[in-house]
Amino acid sequence: MQLDIAARFAGAVVAASLLAAAPALAQDTAPFQLAQAAAPKAPEPSAEQMKLANELLVANGEASSFDAVIPNVVDQTAASFVQSNPDLIRDLREVAKQLSTQYESRRNEIVQILAKIYATEFTTQELRDLLAFYRSEAGKKLVLKREDLLKAGFSSIQAWSAGFAREMEVRVREEMKKRGFTI
Structure with missing residues (x-):
């Protein structure tokens, strides 16, 4: 299945933005914590909703659209050291390649984050309906x-x-x- 270019780009942009914003967020978490405490907690999705959401993410192609996030984050992190250590560029590239391979198994964490969002936002029946669509000929054609x-x-x-x-x-x-x- 071909990767969705827009989703890969969006995933890389989101990851880079989160990395860039992490220090600022760490310094100013009090307002976020207050807002989070005031917001009502959404009920945890059921095991069936999580199962259906995971199946949906595979069927609609979104699970594979984040394949580039881990390699991009690793590459960007290694590249951030090049500015202060330009002589180490070859070694930094090798380390990035090695680490990308080691951390590839964590891609499922990204899929689980998205699955939980889907499982929280859609009822069990809505997930079944969406899954039915993406398994239909029209849904498969849309993904392709x-x-x-x-x-x-x-x-x-x-x-x-x-x-x-x-x-x-x-x-x-x-x-x-x-x-x-x-x-």
């Missing part, structure tokens, strides 16, 4: 075509954005001209 659909969508949106930007440039110039400015 998702990467191509996203690529085509991103490309089309970029082309639209470029045209819209040109249109806005003309309109801004017109409006500024009405105010006596030529730009």
Whole structure:
């Protein structure tokens, strides 16, 4: 199954953002703890909901969309040492490769985090319905075509954005001209 480019990118961005924000979050956890204490706790999902959520993540392709998170975090961490130790780049790359292999088994932790979110947000019946869809021919087709659909969508949106930007440039110039400015 092809990996979902957008989800891989999003996963890498989320992981990098969390790593970058960790020191700041550690320094200022009191407001978060207060907000968390005030928020009602969602009930723990049942074992059946967790099982169905895990099956859904495999069926819809999301389980494999986070395959790049661990290697990306390891690579980014090793690369952060290159700036202060540029002579060690080869060794740091080798260490990153070694550690990526060692920590690959922890990928399931990521899937379990997502499974718990799905199991908490959807009822057992909703999970069954979603799973039925992703196991149907239309659902399987969506999973197989998702990467191509996203690529085509991103490309089309970029082309639209470029045209819209040109249109806005003309309109801004017109409006500024009405105010006596030529730009």
